[in-house]
Amino acid sequence: MGVYIYRSGDENVFKVGRSTDVDRRVKTHATSNPERLSRFDVIETEYPSQVEKYLKHRLRSNRCTRGEGTEWFEVDPDELAALIEDARNYADEVLPMIVEAKRLSSQACDDRILRPTEDVLETYRSLVDVQERYDTLGFHRDYLKAQVKLVIGTASGIEQVADWKTVVSHTFDTDYFKRERPGLYQAFLRESRCRKFNLL
Numbered sequence: 001m002g003v004y005i006y007r008s009g010d011e012n013v014f015k016v017g018r019s020t021d022v023d024r025r026v027k028t029h030a031t032s033n034p035e036r037l038s039r040f041d042v043i044e045t046e047y048p049s050q051v052e053k054y055l056k057h058r059l060r061s062n063r064c065t066r067g068e069g070t071e072w073f074e075v076d077p078d079e080l081a082a083l084i085e086d087a088r089n090y091a092d093e094v095l096p097m098i099v100e101a102k103r104l105s106s107q108a109c110d111d112r113i114l115r116p117t118e119d120v121l122e123t124y125r126s127l128v129d130v131q132e133r134y135d136t137l138g139f140h141r142d143y144l145k146a147q148v149k150l151v152i153g154t155a156s157g158i159e160q161v162a163d164w165k166t167v168v169s170h171t172f173d174t175d176y177f178k179r180e181r182p183g184l185y186q187a188f189l190r191e192s193r194c195r196k197f198n199l200l
Contacts, residue, residue: 003043003051005084008072009035013064014080015071016055018048040077041084045091055087065160105195128199 006015015037045051056071059080064072073080116124148162157163178185 001045001048003045003048003055003087005040005042005055005080006037007040007077008037011035011074012076013072013074014040016052016059016073017071018052040080043084043088043091045095047091047095050095051087051091054090055083058083058087105197106193107195108193109195124199131199 001018001020003016003018007013008015013035043051059073059075062073062075064074075083148158149164152158152162152164156165
């Protein structure tokens with residue numbers, strides 16, 4: 001399995017995607033692409049979905065608006081090469097740690113409270129700093145989203161900017177069911193356990 005990065009002709013336009021058979025996938029794309037596609041790089045990984053998402057999020061501001069697809073990006077090749085190396089590190093070093101931490105989240109914890117080492121305290125300080133910046137960016141993101149939504153008003157969106165369409169969904173009214181059929185609610189109630197992580 002891999003994440004592929006292909007170049008369109010001689011331009012700085014690249015396609016990012018994932019496939020279990022990269023060569024076959026690019027042949028499929030080549031038939032519908034007016035420009036010749038050439039392999040720029042491939043990231044072999046056990047986590048193709050996460051790595052593809054990582055790359056596309058990092059390249060979001062470089063999305064090419066020439067076509068309808070969301071897999072095309074216009075970016076300097078040297079900048080892209082550096083980003084691909086970063087994505088490889090994410091695949092090889094970061095994702096296995098995230099997977100192991102997720103596995104531990106379903107394990108029962110004991111009553112021990114560990115004493116922090118200097119390395120842990122340094123990581124903690126970095127995490128608090130990142131969390132603060134993340135929250136601040138979240139507030140700013142909400143402000144910018146609100147600006148775009150106000151421009152959209154009751155329309156369905158803005159071309160090549162954003163969609164804001166009505167989506168109909170159905171949800172189960174748990175509170176009503178619990179109140180009206182308490183015995184049946186208890187009969188179908190299942191216990192699940194998960195460790196909750198909190199910064200202090």
